[in-house]
Amino acid sequence: MGEEEGIDYNVVFPEPRLSEKYWRGSKEPVVILLGWAGCRDKHLTKYSSIYNSQGCVTVRYTAPLKTVFISESFGYKDLRSIAHKLLEILFDYEVENNPIFFHVFSNGGFMLYRYMVELLQSHKQFSSLCVVGTVVDSAPGSQNVRGALRALKTTLGPNVNVVLRCFLLVLFAVMVVLLRVVLYPLTKYFHKNHYDAMMESPAPWPQMYLYSRADRVIRYRDVERMVRVLQEKGLSAESFDFITPAHVSLFRDCPEDYSSRCHTFLTSCMTRREETQSTKRFQVQH
Template identity: 50%
Template sequence: MVFFSETFGIRSLQTPARRLLELLFDCSVENRPVLFHVFSNGGAMLYRYVIEALHTHKPFKNIQVAGTIFDSAPGRRNLRGALRALATVLASTNVLLRYFLLVAFATAAVVLRTLLYPLTRLVHQSHYDALLRAPSRWPELYLYSQADAIIKASEVQHMADARRQLGVAVKAVDFSDSAHVSHMRVYPTYYSNLCAAFLSDCAGGSPP
């Protein structure tokens, strides 16, 4: 879904996003503050549809979101980074199948997201652009690194700055030398303290 369906403009992650929100009702937590912890671009893509559902489907509007933590996300369509991520996912796959899927993805990405982008953006807005203008206004914490080979630090910084200009309470922390989605592994205490402090701040109030 992340690498192929969404690349072709198929909103395949909409259904999992709604199921995730329905699960909150099943767990009877709709009247309690909810904190989203989003990892990498796959998580950001799913979260994009979560936000849309929260603001367009009446039953979900009762969910009280306290804030969101972004770990190594979001980033724009970075072909090199996406290929690295896909190669990691396919590491245990047959070699021939792995290279076929990598070539197929690269070809589709170049055609749809580069050559045909002026047309495809009218049909399917990228997750990055959607999150830039997301209607949510609860606090956001961005955890990223200059050493991330998949998500560019500059793109996370741009997102944080853009959201801050919209009035969102934003905090961004650059871990400098930790790899993609590895900040907690390298700095367990610091990472945990940042998340705990953010959760504590969010618990003081839940903006709409």
């Protein structure tokens, strides 16, 4: 477990024999897992094991609840500074030359991912990092107030005082409706929501969206629309509907299928990277 200027994260390095087995002397991928709001590290560990078993380095992090539900809703970009610190970790552990791969959960992870994508595309220090792909689980959603309330209610849990829980939910609902729906035609000029931002300036690397039409927090139509827009822009975007699982329960309900899809997608992203590098080397030689 590490701490970078106040943010708690976990980094796991694989056994050398596993890295050699799967990546045959190439630098193993560094998989950055960004948890959903309220996600505990023990939950994220189960997902990181999918990649650790394949000889990957993993970095696990979940943004604080207040940052996801309050700061973002009010237009404060606290997540941007967190995104900056997380990318700096790659340099601290000297893996900045390894292929980078993201695995992002729900809107809580996707909001943070949005700022990391922006930094990767605009910040001089991070422009040298090589991202090969992203898996997005149960995200992104757009202006779904009912879904956001369900997410907050689940995150608060039954131990929070009933009166306090009701007060927080009402306050959050009013705030979101006012700032992110009613006034959004004005507020978007100084703080665009994560969905619109990522649709207008998407990540250029391959992406795979895993979702469920039974999800009551993220509307499946929002996910499908995002994939469709990315494809129309000529980007590599694929998706799979698990149909029945609840929000962020795809892996829990379908562990083998989920793991297999993640493994296959990561391998295809790495193969694509190798082919691109081979083409560049050939062009330089000739």
